[in-house]
Amino acid sequence: xxRARSIYxxxxxHYYLFVHEPPMRLEDAWGPVDEVASTGVDTFVYxxxxxxxxxxxxxxxxxxxxxxxxxxxxxxRVWHNMQSLIDGxxxxxxxxxxxxxxxxxxxxxxxxxGAFPGAGEKAAQRDGGPGxxxxxxxxHQFAVLRELAxxxxxxxxxxxxxxxxxxxxxxxxxxxxQQQAPMMTDFMRRVRAMSKERAxxxxxxxxxxYPTRELNQAAGLDVDTWIEExxxxxxVPLVYVYMTLDANMPIDWLVTATxxxxxxxYAFLHCHYTEENRxxxxxxxxxxxxxxxxxxxxxxxxVDGLYSWFMRWPLGSEQRSVLMELSDREQLERRDRxxxxxxxxxxxxxxxxxxxxxxxxxxxxxxxxxxxxxxSIADDxxxxxxxxxxxxxxxxxxxxxxxxxxxxLNGQSLAGAPLQRSPMREIDxxxxxxxxxxxxxxxxxxxxNVLEVTLRERPADLKSSLVLEDVEIIVEYDTYASTxxxxx
Numbered sequence: 001x002x003r004a005r006s007i008y009x010x011x012x013x014h015y016y017l018f019v020h021e022p023p024m025r026l027e028d029a030w031g032p033v034d035e036v037a038s039t040g041v042d043t044f045v046y047x048x049x050x051x052x053x054x055x056x057x058x059x060x061x062x063x064x065x066x067x068x069x070x071x072x073x074x075x076x077r078v079w080h081n082m083q084s085l086i087d088g089x090x091x092x093x094x095x096x097x098x099x100x101x102x103x104x105x106x107x108x109x110x111x112x113x114g115a116f117p118g119a120g121e122k123a124a125q126r127d128g129g130p131g132x133x134x135x136x137x138x139x140h141q142f143a144v145l146r147e148l149a150x151x152x153x154x155x156x157x158x159x160x161x162x163x164x165x166x167x168x169x170x171x172x173x174x175x176x177x178q179q180q181a182p183m184m185t186d187f188m189r190r191v192r193a194m195s196k197e198r199a200x201x202x203x204x205x206x207x208x209x210y211p212t213r214e215l216n217q218a219a220g221l222d223v224d225t226w227i228e229e230x231x232x233x234x235x236v237p238l239v240y241v242y243m244t245l246d247a248n249m250p251i252d253w254l255v256t257a258t259x260x261x262x263x264x265x266y267a268f269l270h271c272h273y274t275e276e277n278r279x280x281x282x283x284x285x286x287x288x289x290x291x292x293x294x295x296x297x298x299x300x301x302x303v304d305g306l307y308s309w310f311m312r313w314p315l316g317s318e319q320r321s322v323l324m325e326l327s328d329r330e331q332l333e334r335r336d337r338x339x340x341x342x343x344x345x346x347x348x349x350x351x352x353x354x355x356x357x358x359x360x361x362x363x364x365x366x367x368x369x370x371x372x373x374x375x376s377i378a379d380d381x382x383x384x385x386x387x388x389x390x391x392x393x394x395x396x397x398x399x400x401x402x403x404x405x406x407x408x409l410n411g412q413s414l415a416g417a418p419l420q421r422s423p424m425r426e427i428d429x430x431x432x433x434x435x436x437x438x439x440x441x442x443x444x445x446x447x448x449n450v451l452e453v454t455l456r457e458r459p460a461d462l463k464s465s466l467v468l469e470d471v472e473i474i475v476e477y478d479t480y481a482s483t484x485x486x487x488x
Contacts, residue, residue: 001262002262002263002264002304003233003234003264003304003305004264004304004305005042005043005234005264005266005304005305005306005307006040006041006042006043006305006306006323006326006327007041007042007043007044007045007266007305007306007307007308008036008041008043008044008045008307008308008309008323009045009046009047009110009307009308009309009310010032010044010045010046010047010309011047011309011310012046012047012048012055013047013050013055013074013078014310014313015032015310015313015314016031016032017055017077017078017081017082018074018077018078019074019077020077020081021077022077022080022081022083022084023080023081023084023087024081024082024084024085026095029085029090029092029095029096029099030095030096030099032044032046032096033096033099033100033103033105034099034103035314035315035320036105036315036320036323037103037104037105038103039320039323039324039327040323040324040326040327040328041105041323041327042104042105042106042327043105043106043107043108043155044096044100044105044106044107044108045108045109045110045158045206045307046093046096046107046108046109046110047110047112047160048093048109048110048111048148049061049111049112049115049117049144050064050112050115050117050168051112051114051115051116051117051124051168051169052064052068052117053065053066053068053117054117054118054144055078055082055092055093056082056091056092056093057082057086057091057092057093058118058144058147059147059151060118060140060143060144060147061117061118061119061140061143061144061147062117062118063082063117064078064079064082064117065078065079093109093152094152094153097152097153097154098153101153106155106156106204107153107154107155108154108155108156108157108158108204108206109148109149109152109154109156109157109158110157110158110160110206110208111141111144111145111148111157111158111159111160112160112163112164112167112168113132113141113159113160113161113163113164113168113171114131114161114163114164114168114169114170114171115168115169116131116137116140116141118140118144119136119137119140119141120136120137123137123140124169125169125170125172125173125174126169130172130173131169131170131171131172131173132171132172132180132183132184132187133172133173133176133180133183138187141171141187142187142190142191142194145157145159145191145194146194149194149195149198149203150194150197150198150203154203155203155204156195156203156204156205156206156233157191157195157203157204157205157206158206158207158208158236159188159191159205159206159207159208160207160208161207161208161209161210161219161221162208162209162210162236162237162238162239162240163208163240164219164240164351165351166239166240166241166347166348166351167240167241170219171184172184172220176220177218177219177220178217178218178220179220180220181217181220181221181222182222184220184221184222185222185225185226185231188207188226188231188232189229189231191205191231192205192229192230192231192232204233204234205231205232205233206232206233206234206235206236207226207232207234207235207236208235208236208237208238208268209221209223209235209236209237210237210238210239210351210353211237211238211239211249211250211251211254211353212250212253212353213253213254215239215351215352215353218350218351219351223235223254223257224257227257227258227261227263230261230262230263232263233262233263233264234263234264234265234266234304235254235258235263235264235265235266236265236266236268236307237249237251237254237265237267237268238268238270239348239351239352239353241345241347241348242272242275242277242345242347242348243270243271243272243275243310244270244272244273244274244275244342244343244345245269245270245271245272245273245286245290245291245294245340246270246294246342247290247293247294247297247298247339247340247376247377248297248339248341248342248375248376249267249268249353250353251265251267251301251303252301252302255301255302255303259302264304264305265303265304266303266304266305266306266307267294267295267298267301267303267305267306267307268307268308269286269291269294269295269298269306269307269308269326270286270309271285271286271308271309271310271311271312272284272285272286273285273286273287273290273340277343277345277346277347278343280425280427280428285311285312287338288318288321288322288325288336289335289336289337289338289474290337290338290339290340291308291322291325291326292325292332292335292336292337292338293337293338293339293377293378293475294339295325295326295329295332296329296332296337296377296378296379297339297376297377297378299329299332299378300376300378300447306326306327308323308326311323334384334386334387334477335477336474336475336476336477337377337378337379337474337475338472338473338474338475339375339377339472339473339474339475340470340471340472340473341355341356341357341373341375341470341471341472342355342357343355343357343358343469343470344357344358356373356374356471357373357468357469357470357471358397358467358468358469359371359373359453359467359468360465360466360467360468361453361455361458361465361466361467361468362465363455363458363462363463363464363465363466364463366455366465367455367456367457367458368454368455368456369454369455370406370452370453370454371452371453371454372450372451372452372453373450373451373452373453373468373471374448374449374450374451375449375451375471375473376447376448376449377444377445377446377447377449377473377475378446378447379444379446379475380446381439381443381444381446381475382443382445382446384477385481385483386477386478386479386481387475387476387477388440388476388477388478388480388481388482389438389440389474389475389476389478389482390438390439390440390443390444390473390474390475390476391436391437391438391439391473391474391476392409392414392436392437392439392444392451392471392472392473393434393435393436393437393470393471393472393473393474394434394435394437394468394470394471394472395424395432395433395434395435395468395469395470396424396432396433396435396466396467396468396469397424397431397432397466397467397469398431398432398462398464398465398466398467399432399433399435399466400459400462402457402458402459402462403455403457403458403459403466404455404456404457404458405453405454405455405456405466406452406453406454406456407437407451407452407453407454408451408452409439409442409444409449409450409451409452410444410445410449410450411450411452412442414437414439414442417437417438417439417441417442418437418438419435419436419437419438420435420436421433421434421435421436422434422436424469432467432469439473440482444473451471453468
């Protein structure tokens with residue numbers, strides 16, 4: 001049966017074992033759970049592994065730091081924080097599981113599928129090893145998953161495929177990914193059968209996969225067969241490396257594929273608005289309005305729940321408030337929303353889905369050429385009186401006042417719509433401009449929208465391309481509608 005969930009993930013490291021000074025107090029050991037308790041989060045997912053170790057005292061795998069030099073302070077803290085709990089008669093993983101249950105949350109352990117700590121020095125493909133093409137490595141990975149599902153009082157396990165290649169290694173040699181798809185499907189069948197060995201209800205089996213069918217097929221993940229055979233209980237689509245929130249992630253195929261099944265799809269909400277992967281940009285966190293926009297689009301698409309992680313830490317009142325809104329879709333209604341389109345990221349290479357931005361207009365070839373940007377929003381601004389302000393924001397590099405640009409939204413010209421300009425960045429205000437266009441008289445559609453941009457004229461002696469860097473829609477709500485007074 002499909003299950004609605006509000007999920008928060010902690011990776012064991014960055015805001016937990018890396019930061020607390022040993023010996024670890026019980027209050028600190030509870031921290032990852034307590035910081036999201038009473039927010040509506042009902043499922044806590046804990047990342048138990050990295051390529052070089054497990055973050056719990058496994059009986060079948062290698063614990064992080066075991067037999068290794070502790071080469072930095074963070075690694076030293078990890079080892080001694082876990083050891084201090086163990087010396088006190090506590091299992092660090094059980095401490096978290098029990099705390100989650102005390103706080104009314106289910107606990108799911110997440111294992112990176114390209115990480116095999118304890119399987120041998122040459123197990124991973126980056127070390128020249130065979131990965132899971134070797135039966136011994138498969139058995140090792142299965143033993144870790146079995147331990148987490150059956151030997152610990154978790155509700156289940158999550159198989160994290162999507163961490164590759166940015167966060168971990170591939171589970172088989174990269175040039176064999178597609179060839180090994182049948183083997184991986186057989187492995188999933190084995191995991192599903194194991195989940196049913198638990199007394200009472202079977203262990204939950206989740207999987208992090210990629211956002212598009214094509215990316216999964218390229219990685220040798222036959223997700224369609226997994227769905228057809230019921231090999232998982234839930235799927236979470238994402239791309240890992242840069243963590244920019246995407247309110248238009250193309251996961252509708254997955255929602256459709258699971259519609260007549262008991263398999264749930266949870267939309268993944270990344271945590272950032274901007275990152276260091278663009279010129280002169282710093283990492284900035286998504287605002288509450290941005291989370292609302294992404295969540296509203298996901299709910300409108302038909303997902304079964306939302307999955308978030310890595311919010312600004314320590315989590316404060318703003319982050320906890322966002323989690324409360326994400327856990328109750330009705331709280332998202334008639335609240336400000338900020339939609340923005342993701343940009344292409346070179347570092348993800350071929351293991352990413354297409355982005356529409358940046359969009360360049362070369363004056364030598366693109367004058368008079370109309371280019372389209374598509375996006376979806378979940379607001380019916382045309383029929384909602386409390387949607388008092390709707391703004392289209394465009395960031396353009398090398399825009400000058402002499403440029404002539406035609407804009408239309410869903411076939412309706414935006415010529416004459418009120419607009420304001422401002423510098424695109426403070427540090428180099430000459431480099432580009434934000435253009436903010438009032439759309440109250442030209443409301444976007446609830447659902448699919450098409451923005452058409454045509455460069456009509458550019459100064460003949462200005463040879464640089466005009467580049468559309470960002471496209472955003474901001475919807476603001478107010479109790480007091482901005483309808484005209486009678487007779488005015």
